[in-house]
Each structure stands twice: as C-alpha cells, then as structure tokens.
Amino acid sequence: MQRHRIATRLGVLALLGGGLVPLAAAPAGASPGCVDETAPGILQNGCDDSTPPETTLTPSTTPNAAGLVTVSSMTFTLAWQVSDGDPGPFGLECRLTGGPQAHDWRACTSPVTYADLPDAAAGTYVLEARAVDTGDRARTPDTSPALPPTVPDTPDEDPTPATFTWGQDTTAPFVFVTGTSYDETTPTQPVVTGAGVPIRINSSEPGSRFECTDNDLPVACAGGRWELPDPAAGRHRFSARTIDAAGNASAWSEPIEFFVPRNLTRQRGWKKVTDPGYFRGDAVKASRRGARLVLPRTTVGELRLLASAGPRHGKVRVRVGRRDWHVVNLSGPRTAMKQLVVIDRYSGLRTGRIVIESLSAKPVVLDAVVARPNRFPAATRDSGR
Structure with a gap:
C-alpha cells in the first residue's frame, strides 16, 4: 500500500512591503510514505495516510x-x-x-x-x-x-x-426405537426367527445420524426401518441414540429385547435337511427310535422347539438335566417351521443339558431350540456413555 505527501504547485500572491510581489510555487512536501494525517503548513496540502490497519x-x-x-x-x-x-x-x-x-x-x-x-x-x-x-x-x-x-x-x-x-444448535434431539418383531407368548422379549431383526429408528431432528449397540457392542445402523443382520443365538438388548448436525447427542434409548433361537446341527442318528422355510435354511431329521440330540448345559425357564410338522411325523421327548421328560407330538398339518412351547416360563428354573430323543421310527424334523431363563436381568447402560 502507498502513502504519499502531495505538495501543491499553484502560484499565490502575497502582500509584501505594501506591494504585490509574485511568489514562486510552494515548496514540495515530504517524500511519499506518511504514517498519519498531520496538519499541513500554510502553503502545503496535508498528507493522507492511505493505509488503514x-x-x-x-x-x-x-x-x-x-x-x-x-x-x-x-x-x-x-x-x-x-x-x-x-x-x-x-x-x-x-x-x-x-x-x-x-x-x-x-x-x-x-x-x-x-x-x-x-x-x-x-x-x-x-x-x-x-x-x-x-x-x-x-x-x-x-x-x-x-x-x-x-x-x-x-x-x-x-x-x-x-x-x-x-x-x-444447543438442543439435543430425541431418539425413537421400536422393535417390530411379534411374539404372542412373550411380547416384550420376542423370539425372532427371521434372517434379520426388524427395528424402526427415528430422530426428532431430520438429518441426524445414529449410533447403535447390540448387547453393549457397537453395530452399524440406519434410520427408518432397519434390520440387524444375522444376529447370534441368545438374548439380545438393542439400544440407539441420535446425533444431530451440530453434534448434540440424545440419551440412549431404553433397550428393546429379543431372543434368537439356537440352530440345531447334525449329531449321530440325525441328518441335515434344507428348506427355505427352515430357520437359517436347514434342520436335522431322524427316522429311528432313540436318536438323540444333546445340547450344552444351560439354565432353562422357558423351552421351545422349532420343528417341522406333517401328517406322518412322529414324536420326541425332551428334558433338562434329570428333570421329567416332556413329550412333543409333531404330527399335524404340514408346515416347515412351527414353534412349540415345551416348558412355559412360569414353570420355574432348571439347569442341565437339554436332551431330545425320537420316540419312534416315524420321521421327525427339528429346526432350532429356544432355551432361556424365565426371569431376565435388568437391562442397564453405563450412564457415562
């Protein structure tokens, strides 16, 4: 930026000794580069500081x-x-x-x-x-x-x-989480038999993103109707929160609960069969009396079998540990997968291995097992998250 001091070159007249005497041009001012606007002399124009801070x-x-x-x-x-x-x-x-x-x-x-x-x-x-x-x-x-x-x-x-x-934006949004799985027997902890778990997630502020956890582990998720893909067998607690464009995070939602059955795999006396209607696309089949499936030791308050039914299907018996046997008849209208409550959730707890045994040479097709306590521990979340 440039500063300049401009001296005028106009002729002026001055009265000296009672007479008019022409004077030369006014002397030149200071060289360019003034840093302020000091008052000029009588025969000089001022200096403009043309460079502001x-x-x-x-x-x-x-x-x-x-x-x-x-x-x-x-x-x-x-x-x-x-x-x-x-x-x-x-x-x-x-x-x-x-x-x-x-x-x-x-x-x-x-x-x-x-x-x-x-x-x-x-x-x-x-x-x-x-x-x-x-x-x-x-x-x-x-x-x-x-x-x-x-x-x-x-x-x-x-x-x-x-x-x-x-x-x-100083206001945190709200998150809305709804489980859409239906279970008439246990509506608050539904058994989910699909490939994914449908969940609806929404925010009070459009354009917000979401963070989700399944059993307190982070999982990728999206707003709207969304499915948790391929969940592991067992009890699940799902929670979400929403974060708006400014970075304000909502509180974590109250967990929604659901249960995924344990898929049955082939053991001695049983063979694998496949059908799109089966849980995870496969099941096990036995056609001789005394064929057994033995599952690991667990605590059971509610026990369900997911099995295929048919007019010529036979029966199985089931017990937990050393407790009484429960007989399940699989004869009936043909269906690829049917949920059968063997022990209801009001029958008390029992612990031991789950044993399933075929009772005749008639075919039986078993798909999966739901074995869970009838009393669920409270779902809690660390308040610092």
Missing part, C-alpha cells in the same frame, strides 16, 4: 464441518496490525448480524463476548470486526487555509473487516 479475529469455539456450534456464548479475540510504523492510536468496531442481539457498527474492545444467544433456527450469526485508525479518522489532509483541496481523504478503517460466520 488490518484486523484479526479469533473465536473461542470453532464450528464443526456443518458450520455449527453447540454453545450459546461466543468470545472473540480481536487485534489490529500495522506494517508502516503508524503509532496510532487505534480502536476496534464490531457489527453482529442475526438474532435479537444484532447491532450495527459500534466501538468494541477485545475480547468481545456475546452470551445467551438463542439457537439460530432460521439462519446463522455473522460477526464483523474492523480496526480503526482513530487518530487519523478525526483529521482531514486538506486543511490549508491558503490552498484549494487536492488530497482525497481515504478511509481510516479496515476496508475488509475480519468476518466470522456460525450457526448454533
């Missing part, structure tokens, strides 16, 4: 990639910079756009704070700050009483104010 602005909080912050108070550190040795004095002016605290240019000091700002639901906030050469602003370079004005007075404030734009 520059402005820096640093916010207390940096917006995220969406341009949003989650705080309602913003503090800004402001400063001016000069490169020509101008001693000043200098000052600062600020202008805020957006919200009820908006104001036009006015003097401000660093740091400047705007507190209790409401969320900018309809747009964004914009703060502009400019440094001002307050010493030069009050002066005009053309003040010679004997010369016509020839020096323009350029602005004495930063013509390119430092600008900061941000959006604000």
